[in-house]
Amino acid sequence: MSTNAPLYCTADRTQDAVPILTKKDFQSAQEVKWCPGCGAHGILSQVQKVLARLGAPPEKVVFVSGIGCSSRFPYYLKTYGVHGIHGRAPAIAMGVKCARPDLSVWVVSGDGDGLSIGTNHLIHILRRNVDVNILLLNNQIYGMTKGQYSPTSEFGKKTKSSPLGTIEQPIHPIEIALAAEATFVARAVVADQAHMGAVIEAAARHRGASFVEIRLNCVVFNDSVLQSFSDASTRSDSWIYLEQGKPVRFGADGRKGIVARGMQPQVAVMGENGVREEDLVVHDAGGASSAQAYMLAGLHEPAFPTAIGIFRQVERPTYNDLLMSQIDGAVAKNGRGELEKLFNAGTTWDVD
């Protein structure tokens, strides 16, 4: 029972004997049934490319999902897959990973699946640090049930179930993940495919639970949700790309940035009010505490631009490694279990 086997094939795939995988190797025969223009198409394509880049043998990959548009994901991948029940994908995935730590296990969920009916499981798989990759497709609306507000919909949003506007404060996925002490927390936007692919790849390579919130639009029920990104005139003022070890800056010419006044973030413009580059918050995803990541995650629109990239990336023993090391330890100490010995333990007596 090897607990430290590499997840992905490390063989040199440029050698003739090892086939080089391509995106096509991960495409299932099933017709993709998402609406034309849905952001999920792009995510699927990036995931297939990432799997090929990782050299993951398709038979060793398992995608697990719950219910919702995003949860149709496993059907479109030529890997093993479980399309589960609403909200429970992390728990199913935990069972898969604990039974077979050698597999590459992925969870694909949505804002309703992961943060309404299934929030409990999401939090617990993150705090346990089960080595799975979680993609939470957040379009801030219930699409499959035809347009009700979701737990991530903005306050006041008018939908079929909230004709006068919602009266609910939204839940923030990154902050939930950070509060659960997740070891890898990131956000990507479908409109930047290259960045999203890189973030997903980093998540897959992370050993431990990785959580990626992917912002996407719903072409039918929430098409304008990423307007500020798709509109070039607003993008740079509305979005921040986090880069490890770099000052947190944004704006068309990169002159804007985030400074910390005590624990509070503020937007500052370099050169104004004596603000210099060295005054800006320098992003550190690996700090001892997640406080800075939490501050950056708390940059909510409209007061602040939205940060994307890797918020947090730290190493901690995984649940499945710890589980298997207890098993291996018991075998090392007591020998492999023998039923005769187990049955005859404790007080016994013989009858002739």
Place this chain on the structure above:
Amino acid sequence: MKTFVQERSATVRFAGDSGDGMQVAGSQFADIASMTGAFVRTLPDVPSEIRAPAGSLGGVSGFQINFGDEEVLTPGDSPYVLIAMNPAALKVNLPDLQPGGIIIVDEDEFTPENLAKAGYSSNPLSDDRLSEFRVIPVAMTTLNGQAVSPHRLSPRDAARCRNFFALGLTLWLYDRPLQPMLEWLMGKFRTNRAVMGANGASLRAGHNYAETAELFRVQHTVAAARLPSGRYRRVTGNEAAALGLIAAAQRAGRALVYASYPITPASEILHELSKHKEFDVRTLQTEDEIAACVAALGASFAGAIGITGTSGPGLSLKTEGLGLAVMTELPLVCIDVQRAGPSTGMPTKTEQADLLMAMFGRHGESPMPVLAAASPADCFRMAFEAVRLAITYMTPVMLLSDSFLANSAEPWRIVSTDELPDLHAGQLPEGEEFAPYRRDPKTLARPWVTPGAPGREHRIGGLEKTDITGVVSYDAANHQRMVDLRARKIEGISRDIPLVEVTGPSDGDLLVVGWGSTYGAIAAAVNEELRAGRSVAHAHLRYLNPLPANLGSVLRRYHRILVPENNSGHLRSMLRDRFLVDAIGLPKVEGRPFRVTEITDHIEALLGGNHA
């Protein structure tokens, strides 16, 4: 001079404060009775509060032992000997005692303060309230204190030896040896010689005191029982279930993943399994009941033996996950250790009222095999059987136990590994293209192909599947076909399970049909009626879905059918529905198992007076 009275069986109950060590004293008495040849069944009665106030009625903990010179089927209707360590223990247990029975009390504990805590306005030892019993007051606290004083324990630790004084007394009363007990103490307190010595001293002191003070007019003896030869140990239902699961996973050559959320009275299965990691047992204490169910299912998808365990409220939460297991046709065992409901109900009390939920409590057409263990030791066999059916037929299986079976203990004849069937999966047929829902023509099970097999990557889930290919389908005819196939698969299991056996005449006036933990009380009642010459037989169901293939014809051979159950009539409804027989119910939902007399009284009322 010793005077002995030979008894066929005896029922003894130890009762005291939850801190008085009654569970230890009782189970040690049971072990010694077993080792000296008696057939023993035990039942603890533990308060649900973790630490109720000392001396209060709510804090009384009891342990009952029923032992005899033949198979003992129940822990006993009512004790003949009650050991009461304080007034509260006397008050709580007195109503159960046999008239003329023996009450041994620690008279030192009958202080005004303790009497008040038990709600006694005057001391029952000093008036004639207990005149119908033989009361043996013993200054146990004082005598124990003197016996253990050379061992220089703290006052608290010294007082904790008092249960061994009571045990010593009781062992003398039933003429049982002290030596095995002293050996047990040597093993248990190897590292604490003072405690070992003090407990031993107290035990001897109790034994000697009974002899020299001539407390009892007679000693009672119970001869050795004639059991099938072999090696035995005592197991509770929960221990036996855990052993059965480990055995099944080992015989299947697979890891065991037990996912569970702690719940009374199922938690001991989790505790027991978590001790046996060298068998590749992976226990997951999940965040909730739903996670436990689907994590076990995920483990099964990945090729492990996925098991989840719970009690009633948890079963409610697992139902959607069980439906997914029906649809995905993956092996999964769900153990429901039933307790008194609805809702939180009486968590430490027994009931059998989840049967109809086990049968039908899922949305859509979702049949599932339902098994029920009949006795504590039978939990081993049925847990093993549940795994066998789950992997042979690629289906979730419900295994019903209950609080009574979970906590009660009886001798288990230790099986040897070669008595257990091999559960390794067969190979897929050669030359046939893999399809996730291509069924075995005999069992109708789909193949259990797990990740890691190249070229067989497939996706399954809760959506309806196309027959054979497993592709998602909304086709009307296909849905009908798949619903029928899933039903036929489960019905077909009736060819793979034993026929129901009848104890007593093969036809006659009355057949008593039971299932689950009522086995002991029904069997004992029917034995009594048979001895009295009545035409009564007993059939006990371990398989509730599908039912044994011969059940219908068996039912028709008797004029009347009586169904005692710890619910309002679940099996009775099923039998009436399935076989159109006028089954008569004997429901009992008091949180307690049947007494034998409750069943014999009912049988006699039905059959009318003396038939002998």
